[in-house]
Amino acid sequence: MTKADIVKGISQNTGIETVTVEKVVEAFMESMKDSLTGGNNVYLRGFGSFIVKKRAEKTARNISKNTTVIVPAHNIPSFKPAKEFVAQVKEQVK
Numbered sequence: 001m002t003k004a005d006i007v008k009g010i011s012q013n014t015g016i017e018t019v020t021v022e023k024v025v026e027a028f029m030e031s032m033k034d035s036l037t038g039g040n041n042v043y044l045r046g047f048g049s050f051i052v053k054k055r056a057e058k059t060a061r062n063i064s065k066n067t068t069v070i071v072p073a074h075n076i077p078s079f080k081p082a083k084e085f086v087a088q089v090k091e092q093v094k
Contacts, residue, residue: 007021
């Protein structure tokens with residue numbers, strides 16, 4: 001499913017014009033990105049949590065050159081689905 005599919009589905013379900021729905025979806029995504037880049041987590045009850053995970057510094061190997069590389073500590077966005085959401089998906093897959 002793409003963003004265009006989401007916009008089309010919301011527009012059909014609500015009767016709101018596609019252009020308006022697209023602006024709302026874009027604003028929602030921008031708001032989430034701003035929150036996560038600011039180090040704040042986003043909690044959507046019943047759906048899941050978008051959280052910022054901290055990755056520690058580590059030593060990696062470049063096998064082709066046989067050298068080691070230090071990967072610095074960094075933050076990465078992550079998604080953890082809600083229990084109800086996971087249960088719904090498990091039931092539908094059966």
